[in-house]
Amino acid sequence: MMKIFNCALGLCLAEVVTAHGPGSFTNVLNFGDSWAWLGKGELEKALKSRGVDTFTTHAIPGAPVALFAATPKVLANKVRKSNAQAVVLSIGGNDFLEGMPKTHDQDAILAEMLINTDRLLKPVFEEFPNVHVYHFGYEILDWPGSAHCETYGNNELLSMCLRGWRDAKCCNKAATDYLQTLFVGALKTKY
Numbered sequence: 001m002m003k004i005f006n007c008a009l010g011l012c013l014a015e016v017v018t019a020h021g022p023g024s025f026t027n028v029l030n031f032g033d034s035w036a037w038l039g040k041g042e043l044e045k046a047l048k049s050r051g052v053d054t055f056t057t058h059a060i061p062g063a064p065v066a067l068f069a070a071t072p073k074v075l076a077n078k079v080r081k082s083n084a085q086a087v088v089l090s091i092g093g094n095d096f097l098e099g100m101p102k103t104h105d106q107d108a109i110l111a112e113m114l115i116n117t118d119r120l121l122k123p124v125f126e127e128f129p130n131v132h133v134y135h136f137g138y139e140i141l142d143w144p145g146s147a148h149c150e151t152y153g154n155n156e157l158l159s160m161c162l163r164g165w166r167d168a169k170c171c172n173k174a175a176t177d178y179l180q181t182l183f184v185g186a187l188k189t190k191y
Contacts, residue, residue, distance in 0.1 A: 025086040027054040032090030034061035056082035069116035076123040089135040
């Protein structure tokens with residue numbers, strides 16, 4: 001059974017441990033970019049308190065999907081090595097972070113992300129058809145919350161939101177559309 005789940009982070013944690021009843025997943029792989037790296041302590045603590053015995057992390061902060069896809073079996077190899085029954089996947093946000101300020105087309109970035117993510121997932125589902133993959137997309141920023149968030153909003157989303165960070169509703173919708181609906185949602189539909 002090939003499954004990829006699209007979930008908000010808090011709900012994702014609950015789903016990882018309750019998808020098939022309490023304690024159903026005892027080995028979880030945390031795989032991806034800075035979210036996987038920076039959140040590994042909190043994620044491990046949350047999952048272990050709910051019955052996960054073995055929690056393994058493979059993360060490269062700042063990595064775009066293409067970096068992982070350059071060795072397409074890296075995820076399958078990590079699943080095998082950790083004997084993971086579930087994977088919390090965090091990839092994709094850096095592709096926009098790197099590409100958008102360089103005025104790359106967001107649809108082209110998304111298309112490349114989907115192709116590269118598929119390169120990672122196919123070997124996993126071919127070799128481990130019962131592994132569950134949970135991908136929660138990314139956070140919604142408080143665009144006017146700091147100078148950093150304002151700059152980020154302008155650099156990333158000015159081509160989609162003409163008023164940049166000042167139009168937080170547009171920024172939130174654009175971020176959600178691309179990182180959650182069009183990326184993670186498309187993967188969920190496929191798998």
